[in-house]
Structures are given as C-alpha cells and as structure tokens.
Amino acid sequence: MTEHYDDHIMGKAYDGQMMRRLLGYLRPYGRHVALAIVLIILISALKIIGPYLTKIAIDRYIAAADLAGLGKLGLIYLAILVALFGLEYLQTFLLNSIGQRVMYDLRMQIFSHTQKLDVAYFDRTPVGRMMTRITSDVDALNELFTSGVVTIFGDIVNLSGIILALFLMNYRLAGLVFSVLPLIILVTLIFKIKVRENYRQVRKLIARMNSFLQESITGMMVIQIFGREPRKFQHFESINKDHLDANLQAILYYALFYPGIELLSAVSIGLVIWYGGGQVVLGAMTLGALVAFLQYSERFFQPISDLTEKYNILQTAMASAERIFTLLDTPSAIATPAEPISPAQAKGAIEFHRVWFAYKDENWVLRDISFAVKEGERLAIVGATGSGKTTLINLLTRFYDVPRGEILVDGINIKQMDLYDLRRRFSVVLQDVFLFSGTVESNIRLYDENITLEQVREAASLVHLDRFIDRLPKGYEEEVRERGSSFSVGEKQLLSFARALAFDPRILILDEATSSVDTETEILIQDAIQQLMKGRTSIVIAHRLSTIQDADRIIVLHKGTIRETGTHQELLAQRGIYHRLYQLQYKEQYGRRPHVTNVPSVE
Numbered sequence: 001m002t003e004h005y006d007d008h009i010m011g012k013a014y015d016g017q018m019m020r021r022l023l024g025y026l027r028p029y030g031r032h033v034a035l036a037i038v039l040i041i042l043i044s045a046l047k048i049i050g051p052y053l054t055k056i057a058i059d060r061y062i063a064a065a066d067l068a069g070l071g072k073l074g075l076i077y078l079a080i081l082v083a084l085f086g087l088e089y090l091q092t093f094l095l096n097s098i099g100q101r102v103m104y105d106l107r108m109q110i111f112s113h114t115q116k117l118d119v120a121y122f123d124r125t126p127v128g129r130m131m132t133r134i135t136s137d138v139d140a141l142n143e144l145f146t147s148g149v150v151t152i153f154g155d156i157v158n159l160s161g162i163i164l165a166l167f168l169m170n171y172r173l174a175g176l177v178f179s180v181l182p183l184i185i186l187v188t189l190i191f192k193i194k195v196r197e198n199y200r201q202v203r204k205l206i207a208r209m210n211s212f213l214q215e216s217i218t219g220m221m222v223i224q225i226f227g228r229e230p231r232k233f234q235h236f237e238s239i240n241k242d243h244l245d246a247n248l249q250a251i252l253y254y255a256l257f258y259p260g261i262e263l264l265s266a267v268s269i270g271l272v273i274w275y276g277g278g279q280v281v282l283g284a285m286t287l288g289a290l291v292a293f294l295q296y297s298e299r300f301f302q303p304i305s306d307l308t309e310k311y312n313i314l315q316t317a318m319a320s321a322e323r324i325f326t327l328l329d330t331p332s333a334i335a336t337p338a339e340p341i342s343p344a345q346a347k348g349a350i351e352f353h354r355v356w357f358a359y360k361d362e363n364w365v366l367r368d369i370s371f372a373v374k375e376g377e378r379l380a381i382v383g384a385t386g387s388g389k390t391t392l393i394n395l396l397t398r399f400y401d402v403p404r405g406e407i408l409v410d411g412i413n414i415k416q417m418d419l420y421d422l423r424r425r426f427s428v429v430l431q432d433v434f435l436f437s438g439t440v441e442s443n444i445r446l447y448d449e450n451i452t453l454e455q456v457r458e459a460a461s462l463v464h465l466d467r468f469i470d471r472l473p474k475g476y477e478e479e480v481r482e483r484g485s486s487f488s489v490g491e492k493q494l495l496s497f498a499r500a501l502a503f504d505p506r507i508l509i510l511d512e513a514t515s516s517v518d519t520e521t522e523i524l525i526q527d528a529i530q531q532l533m534k535g536r537t538s539i540v541i542a543h544r545l546s547t548i549q550d551a552d553r554i555i556v557l558h559k560g561t562i563r564e565t566g567t568h569q570e571l572l573a574q575r576g577i578y579h580r581l582y583q584l585q586y587k588e589q590y591g592r593r594p595h596v597t598n599v600p601s602v603e
C-alpha cells in the first residue's frame, strides 16, 4: 500500500520557531486577538467571583436571616451571569471568526504556492497528500487558534485565581485538595502517552483508507470488468478492521481516563468535606467558606483535564504546521529568472541545441538532441512508444529543465525567459485531453476574458466541433461532467483542438492521441489539424503517418536520439526506420482498419 502517505503525524508538541511563524498569521487581526485575550481574562476573573458570593450569601445573609441583603446579592449574581453571557458570546464569535479568516488566508497561500510548483513535484507527490494539506491540516491549525493558544490565557488566570482563593480561605484545606494532584498528573501522563500512540495509529489508518478509496473509486470500471470486487472488498475490510480496532483501543483509554480523574477529584472533595466539615463543627471555619471551597475545588479539576486535550491539539497542530510549512517552503524548481529576457519579436522559432534529459539520475531519455524549427515551419516527430516524444514537448514548455544543452525560442534560452511569457506562445494539445468541470464553452475558453464567445464559436467551427455541439441539448452551455466522462474520445480531441485554436498561439504543439476513432471522425480530426497548423509554427507528434505527409520536415526519434530527418519522400527513399513504419501502416490500412494506433518498435 501507499506507505508514503503515512508521513509522521506527531512531532514535537512545541516548537518555538514554528509557533512564532504560526502566530504571524494572527498579525493582520492583531486588534481582534488582543480584544479576545482581554475578554477571556475578564471572563475567567468574573467566574472566580461566583463561589465567593455564595460564601457571603451563606455567612452574612442566610446565617443572619437578612432577606433584603440576600436579594441584593442575588441581583449582583444575576448581573454577573448576564455579563458573562454577553462576554462569552463576544469572545466565542471573535475567536472563531479570527480562526476562519486565518484558515482562509492559509488556504489561499497554499493553493497559490501549489500553482507555482513544478511538474516534477507533482510526479513524486500523491494527490491525496496535497489535498490533506489544504483541508485537514489547515483545520488542525484552526483548532489551535480557536481553542488552543488564546484560551490558555484564560486557563492560567482561572487556575491561579482558584489556587489563590483556596489558599487565602484556608491553606490547610487547600493543601488537602492539592494532595491528589500528583496522582492526577501521573494518570494524565500515562493517558497522554497511550492516546498519543493510538492517535498516530488512527491517523495512519485514515490516510490509508483515503488513498485506498481514492484509487478504488477512480478505477472502479477496471475493478468491475475484471471482477476484482471480492479481492478489493477483502482489502478494504482489513483496513477498516484495523481502523475499528484502533478506535476501540482509544475508547478504552478514554473510558478509563475521565472516570479515573473524576474518582480522584471526588476523593479530594470527600477529603474537603470530611476535614472541612470537622473545622466547621469546631468553629474554625464558616459554613459559607466550606461551600465556596467545595465549589472552587470542583472547578479546579476541570481545566486540568482540559489541559490534556489542549496538549493534544497543540501537538496535532504543530505536526500539521510542520507539513504545511514544508510545502510552503518547497521552492519551485522552475521559475521565472530575476531578470527575464524577452525576445524582440514573438515569431515562433525553436531550436534544440545538444539537449540531454533524464527524469531520474543518469537514465537518459533524450540524448544529444539538436534540431531547429523556423518560423511558420511544420515539424513532425515520429518514433516508438517511450522514445521520448512527449518528453521533448515537456522540455520545450519548461515543465522540466534540461541539465545539459539548451533550448531556444526566438533566439533566447527559455530558462532566461519569463515563464508566463514563454508558455503563452504555445498551445499544446496533450495526448490525454483534460476537461474541467464547467460548460463546453468554459472548457474551450478556460475562463480567459480575452477570448470572446464569437472566437470560441469560430474555433469550434474550424475544427468541426460545432456539429457535435449543435447536437447537445444546451449547446455551448452543456455541463461537462467529472473528467468529461459524457464525451467520447474523438469529441474530447476536437474540443481540445478548439481550445488550442481559441488561444491563437504562435506555436502549436500537438501530441496526437494514440487511441482510435472511427473513419469519419478521423477525417474530421485530420482536417482540424490542418486548420490548427495554418499560419503558425507547429510541432506535431504523429502516430498516424497520414497526419504528417506534407510536413516540412520529419524527425524520427529512436530510443532518445534522432535517427532520421527529412521530408516524407526523402525518408521513404532512405529505406530506414520511417520506410519500415510506413509500410507497416500501409499494410494495416488495407488489411483491417484505416489507421494505426502506434508506431511499432524498430530494432
């Protein structure tokens, strides 16, 4: 399974540098944060008054049967409660809206960074992992902001207030309350270690389940056709079972921990009643003080068990922050240079000069490739599967950088050009057409405002897409479903041609699809390609040799090197690889089908 999904879940619970960086995201909302902190401190302080008022009520008014005084005190108590309500409302609203805004900012930052990353990064990073960064990792940080960082101030005020009140009222009794503290700390520590281990396990299993589901749902057709459902079901069951077990284990810990803490606090309260009760009987302590004492003691244990929760939040958030920052700090291997050079004129001339390229280490996919395409020229590239044709295009559009040799567009090394400026010169029709969700029109225009609806229609009609669009119930407004699943392969091809044409590039690059279409569509596609190439420099990677017979020049690529160059006629006369390919396709054309799917390997 995809173990690389299981990047570490838990790291350090606290990392000062990371925390400072995280807090930096609060800076734009500094005033709101300050206000929230003031509110939290105020709320905690007000909450401490409650039990003390109870003490006064009992000792001063109930003991003296002073009803008027009791009424007055009741009103004060009520006023405090109302004030608390207002303050807590404000505080909750404020904190959560700050958290949401920070999440918004973070997501924008991550997405914007993701858009700049180079293709090689996406080659080695699973989609699921990128999605986790923008969704659940950001969520984890939100929890830190809303219930972690800022509320810690409240807890500190709260706890120190209670400790102070307890000691001031009766330091011996206070000592008794705190006597169970070491035990509570011990139990909490054990719990924390167990839960942490368990939490890590659960996260790992969820990640595994996600990647399994992602793959299974995408590949459902293959699973169903090959009848692999039982096998997949078993696989899923084993992951799901592990997930269940891990969660049951966690439930066990929680079911022990919270009642355990409750038991300990009950013991300490029992001690207070026993010892404090004795003191009251002896007259060393008032009844009111004892009641207030009990209330304080109860409130003392709550924040302590909350602290465990907060520790977990802190730890999760730190791990998430680390992963998010690692992504944000990943520089794009391919970027616009500091001082880009712009070619004097956008003509569309291309030159490869002794280019070598490997996706990994020294596994050369292209070796010493040199060729030039003049403005307006039509270059065709043929070669067996895996000979490096698509790679050539990936280099030209700078999806990868060449380690050796150079590529020039209009006389300038593409590494020195502005990336946007470079890519704007090209329209690339890829081997696999990618359609976005949206309408047919938005898929042609890609929401570019410079392209009018008229241009969209014109492009569609030039590549013969219009006859197909006319058949759609909503025409250009027809919805494109997930990955364009409602379109046939041929239709998608034509749509991508219309897209390429609408962008009216200087240079057209066409990586012909290897899949087969019917004869009629084939003719439409061939004509569309002719339309596309008109008046611009073009590089066509062809699988059907019929596409390229009138190309100005044909390059035959073989295992990453250029083996033959020339026009159709010249290459035929050479009686080399091209000649053999042509014969094979020719035979096949008259044998079974009117086209050939791929160029066979030639030794």
Ligand SMILES: Nc1ncnc2c1ncn2[C@@H]1O[C@H](COP(=O)(O)OP(=O)(O)OP(=O)(O)O)[C@@H](O)[C@H]1O
Pocket: 123, 359, 360, 365, 383, 384, 385, 386, 387, 388, 389, 390, 391, 392, 431
């Ligand atoms: N992203 C990648 N990472 C590593 N290796 C790759 C990558 N893309 C392609 N390759 C390898 O590079 C070689 C050339 O691939 P390329 O896609 O350029 O072939 P192609 O000539 O376009 O083949 P086809 O006719 O099947 O489209 C192949 O051996 C392929 O396995």
Ligand SMILES: [Mg+2]
Pocket: 389, 390, 391, 431, 511
């Ligand atoms: Mg290819």
